[in-house]
Amino acid sequence: MLLDVIQGTENGGFVIIQDTVECCGRQLLQSCIAAALHREEDVHVLAFEVCEEDLRLGLDRKYEQRLCVHNGYTDPLGWSEHPLFTVHQFMAEELNAHLSGSEESKPATLIIDSLSWVLRHHPPAVVCQRLQELRRGGALRRVVALLHCDLHQQSIVGSLCHLATAVISVVPGNRGQQAVAKTTRRTKSGKVTHEEEYFSVKEDLTVTVEARPSLHGRPQTEEDEHEADPAANLTFNLRLSEGEKEAKEKLSLPFVFSEEKKSALLQPRPGSGRIVYNPDASDDFDPEDPDDDLAV
Amino acid sequence: MSGYLGSLLGFSTEKIEKGDFILLSDRNADASFLINHFLSLYLRAGCKVCFLGLVQSFSHYSAVALRLGVNLVQAREQGQLVFLEGLKDSVSQLLQQGPNSEACPMGFLRGSQTDLRSLFRFVQRSVGGAGEWSPSILLVDDMSVLLSLGVSVGAILDFSHYCRTTVCHQLQGNMVMLVRVGEEEDDEEGPELLLKALTHQCSLALSVQGLPTGYCRDIHGQVEVRWKERGAGPGGALTQKKLLQYKVHDKGVSFFARGTSSAVL
Numbered sequence: 001m002l003l004d005v006i007q008g009t010e011n012g013g014f015v016i017i018q019d020t021v022e023c024c025g026r027q028l029l030q031s032c033i034a035a036a037l038h039r040e041e042d043v044h045v046l047a048f049e050v051c052e053e054d055l056r057l058g059l060d061r062k063y064e065q066r067l068c069v070h071n072g073y074t075d076p077l078g079w080s081e082h083p084l085f086t087v088h089q090f091m092a093e094e095l096n097a098h099l100s101g102s103e104e105s106k107p108a109t110l111i112i113d114s115l116s117w118v119l120r121h122h123p124p125a126v127v128c129q130r131l132q133e134l135r136r137g138g139a140l141r142r143v144v145a146l147l148h149c150d151l152h153q154q155s156i157v158g159s160l161c162h163l164a165t166a167v168i169s170v171v172p173g174n175r176g177q178q179a180v181a182k183t184t185r186r187t188k189s190g191k192v193t194h195e196e197e198y199f200s201v202k203e204d205l206t207v208t209v210e211a212r213p214s215l216h217g218r219p220q221t222e223e224d225e226h227e228a229d230p231a232a233n234l235t236f237n238l239r240l241s242e243g244e245k246e247a248k249e250k251l252s253l254p255f256v257f258s259e260e261k262k263s264a265l266l267q268p269r270p271g272s273g274r275i276v277y278n279p280d281a282s283d284d285f286d287p288e289d290p291d292d293d294l295a296v
Numbered sequence: 297m298s299g300y301l302g303s304l305l306g307f308s309t310e311k312i313e314k315g316d317f318i319l320l321s322d323r324n325a326d327a328s329f330l331i332n333h334f335l336s337l338y339l340r341a342g343c344k345v346c347f348l349g350l351v352q353s354f355s356h357y358s359a360v361a362l363r364l365g366v367n368l369v370q371a372r373e374q375g376q377l378v379f380l381e382g383l384k385d386s387v388s389q390l391l392q393q394g395p396n397s398e399a400c401p402m403g404f405l406r407g408s409q410t411d412l413r414s415l416f417r418f419v420q421r422s423v424g425g426a427g428e429w430s431p432s433i434l435l436v437d438d439m440s441v442l443l444s445l446g447v448s449v450g451a452i453l454d455f456s457h458y459c460r461t462t463v464c465h466q467l468q469g470n471m472v473m474l475v476r477v478g479e480e481e482d483d484e485e486g487p488e489l490l491l492k493a494l495t496h497q498c499s500l501a502l503s504v505q506g507l508p509t510g511y512c513r514d515i516h517g518q519v520e521v522r523w524k525e526r527g528a529g530p531g532g533a534l535t536q537k538k539l540l541q542y543k544v545h546d547k548g549v550s551f552f553a554r555g556t557s558s559a560v561l
Contacts, residue, residue: 021495024524025532049497051465056465074461077454079413120450151493172534179534 001183001195005166011143013165018149023179025170027201032144037063042108048117056207063160082125087121099139113147124156146251303535317460319498322474329544332439334472338362344429346422347438350382360491376429378422412455432469440476443486453493514559515541
C-alpha cells in the first residue's frame with residue numbers, strides 16, 4: 001500500500017507523512033516528489049525546513065524545470081528586506097495564482113516541508129481551513145505534507161490526520177536497522193485500510209518494500225524453535241520406562257473417587273461405624289430430652 | 297562518520313566538517329564541559345567564533361580555557377572571538393531608563409519584542425566578515441535559559457532556524473547549541489519540546505547523562521551520540537546512535553567506548 005500512496009494514483013488526495021526524532025520521513029517526501037516528476041506533473045514545494053539544494057538531491061536532472069521550489073528556508077518570517085517566500089504567504093491568495101500559473105493548466109502536486117513549521121505560526125483551525133481550500137481550489141491534484149508528530153499535541157495531529165486521505169507513519173522497526181511505514185488509507189466510500197511494511201529508499205529515491213513485519217514480531221517464533229526437552233542433558237534420570245508408565249497409569253489416587261469406591265464408602269457395612277448405647281441404672285435417660293439440656 | 301566524530305571529540309586529526317548543527321543536551325547532568333571543549337577545539341583550529349555566553353561571565357570561561365591551553369582574552373583582542381556577555385548586558389538592559397534601541401542583543405528582556413531578532417542581528421554582524429579566520433562558528437550556552445527569561449519556544453526555534461540558515465548554510469560554518477533539561481522542573485513542556493524540535497533541526501546530537509548504575513569516581517557519565525546519514529540510502533531514515541563514556545580531567549575531557557576506561561582495563 002505504501003507504494004500505491006507514493007505513486008499517487010488517485011486525485012484530490014491529501015497525504016500526511018508523520019515522523020519523529022527517531023526516524024525521519026523526509027526521504028519518503030522526496031520519493032513522492034520524484035514519483036510526481038516521473039509522471040511528468042508540475043510539482044510545487046514549500047520548503048521551510050531544508051534548503052533547496054538538499055531537496056533536489058537525488059532527483060533526476062531532466063525534470064528540473066517541472067519542479068518549482070518556493071524558498072521559505074532563507075527568510076521565512078520576513079526579517080530581511082526582500083524575503084523570497086514567507087510562512088504568511090501560505091495563507092495568501094497569491095499562492096493560488098502561483099500554483100495554477102502554468103499554461104498547460106495540468107493540476108500540480110503541492111509538497112509542504114513541513115506542516116509543523118506552518119503550525120508554529122498559524123492556528124491549527126486556520127491551517128486546516130487553508131488546506132481544504134487548497135484541495136478544493138481545483139489547481140492541485142494532490143497535497144503531500146510532512147508533519148513531526150512529536151512536536152504537537154495529539155489533538156492537533158488527530159485533526160490534521162482526519163482531513164487526510166492517507167497517513168504514513170514512519171517508525172523504527174523491531175530489527176533496528178530498518179524503518180517501518182504504517183500506512184492508513186481512507187477511500188471516498190469511507191473504507192479504511194491499514195498496512196505495515198519495512199521499506200528502504202534507494203539513492204535514486206525509489207522506494208522498495210521489503211516484507212511485512214509479523215503481528216507478534218520475531219522473538220516469539222524464535223522461542224518456539226528453541227523450546228528444548230527439559231529432561232535432556234541432566235546428571236540424573238527424569239524419564240520413565242514403559243513398566244513405570246504402566247504402573248503410574250494404574251495407580252488410583254487417594255482423593256480421586258471412582259464410582260465403586262464412592263458406593264462402597266456410602267453404604268453401611270456390618271460391624272463398623274455403628275454406635276451402641278447401653279444406659280446404666282443410675283443414668284437418667286429421658287427419651288424426649290436425650291441431651292438433658294431442655295428447660296422442661 | 298567515526299573519523300569526524302573522532303576529530304570532534306579530540307582523538308583523531310581529521311578536518312572539521314562544514315555546515316553542521318551540533319546540539320548538546322543534558323538531563324540531570326552538566327554538559328558545560330562540552331561547551332568548553334568545543335570552544336577550545338574551534339579556537340585552536342583557527343575558526344572565527346561567536347560565543348553567546350548567557351550563563352557565566354567571560355572571566356569564568358577564560359579561566360577554564362586557560363587550563364585547556366587557549367587564551368580567550370588574546371583571541372578577543374585579535375578579533376578571532378566575539379563574546380556576548382549575557383549576564384552583564386541583561387542587567388544593563390533591565391536597569392536602562394530610556395527607550396529601547398533596536399541594536400541591543402538582549403533587547404527582548406524589555407518586553408516590547410517577542411522575538412529574538414535583535415539577538416540574531418548581533419550574531420549576523422559577528423560571524424560575517426570572517427577575514428583571516430574561517431570557518432565561522434556560533435556557540436550558545438545555553439538555549440534553555442532563554443525559556444526561563446520568558447521567551448516562547450516558537451521564538452527560540454525561529455532564532456535557531458535563522459542562525460542555521462546564516463551560519464551553516466550561507467557561511468558553511470558550524471553551530472553548537474546547548475539545551476538543558478531537568479527532571480524536577482514544574483514546566484516540563486518547554487525544555488522537552490525545545491529539545492525535540494532542535495533535535496529535528498540538527499545534524500548531530502550529543503546527549504550527556506549520568507551513568508545508569510550510579511556514581512563512579514573514574515567514569516563521570518555517558519554521552520549518547522546520534523546522527524542522521526545525509527542523503528538517501530538504506531540507513532537514511534533512521535537515526536544512528538552510539539554510546540560513549542567520558543571522564544573530565546583538569547586539562548580536558550577524555551571519551552572512550554563503554555567498558556574501556558583506564559580504571560577498568
